[in-house]
Amino acid sequence: MGATPLKVALWFLPWIVLISVLSYGFQQSENAEYFLLGNTPLMFQEFSKIEFSEENFGVRSVNVIGKSLTVEFYFQSPFPFPIEIKDVLARGEANGKEFELRLEKEVTLKPYENSTITLSGELPFFIPETNVGLKEVRITLKIFGIEVEIEG
DSSP: HHHHHHHHHHHHHHHHHHHHHHHHHHHSSSHHHHHHHHHHHHHHHHHTOOOOTTTTTEEEEEEEEETEEEEEEEOOOOOOOOOOEEEEEEEEEETTTTEEEEEESSSEETTTTEEEEEEEEEEEOOGGGEEEEEEOOOOOOEEEEEEEEEEE
C-alpha cells in the first residue's frame, strides 16, 4: 500500500512542475503571446510595416532576340531576414497572342541585399519589344522555411 501514494505523487509531479513554470512565466511576462510564441507575432507585425517602392524593384533590361524574350529586374530586398525567390511565372500578351516568362534560376537574398532576377521565355512570333505587355505575375517565395505564393 505504501507504493500507491508514491506512484500517484510521481504521476502528478511533472504536471505540477509544468503548471508552476507556466504560471511563473505568465507572471513575469507582460505579453502572454510573446511568452508562448516567442518573437513570431512581433516579426509578423514588422513584416506588415515593410513597404515596396520603385527603388526596391524595377526593370533593368528587356531583350528580344528572334522569338526569345529575356527580362532582367533589379530587386532590393526590404526584408530584415533572408528570403528565397523559388519561382516567378509572368503571363503576357504580344500582338494579341499570350506568352509566359519563367524565372531562370532560384535567387536567395540576405537581409537588405540586392540582386538581378532574370525571366525568360518564348514569344509566339517575332515582334518588336515595344508591343510586349505583362498581364499576370505569380511569385513563390520561401520565408523562414514557409513557401508563400503572391499573385497579381
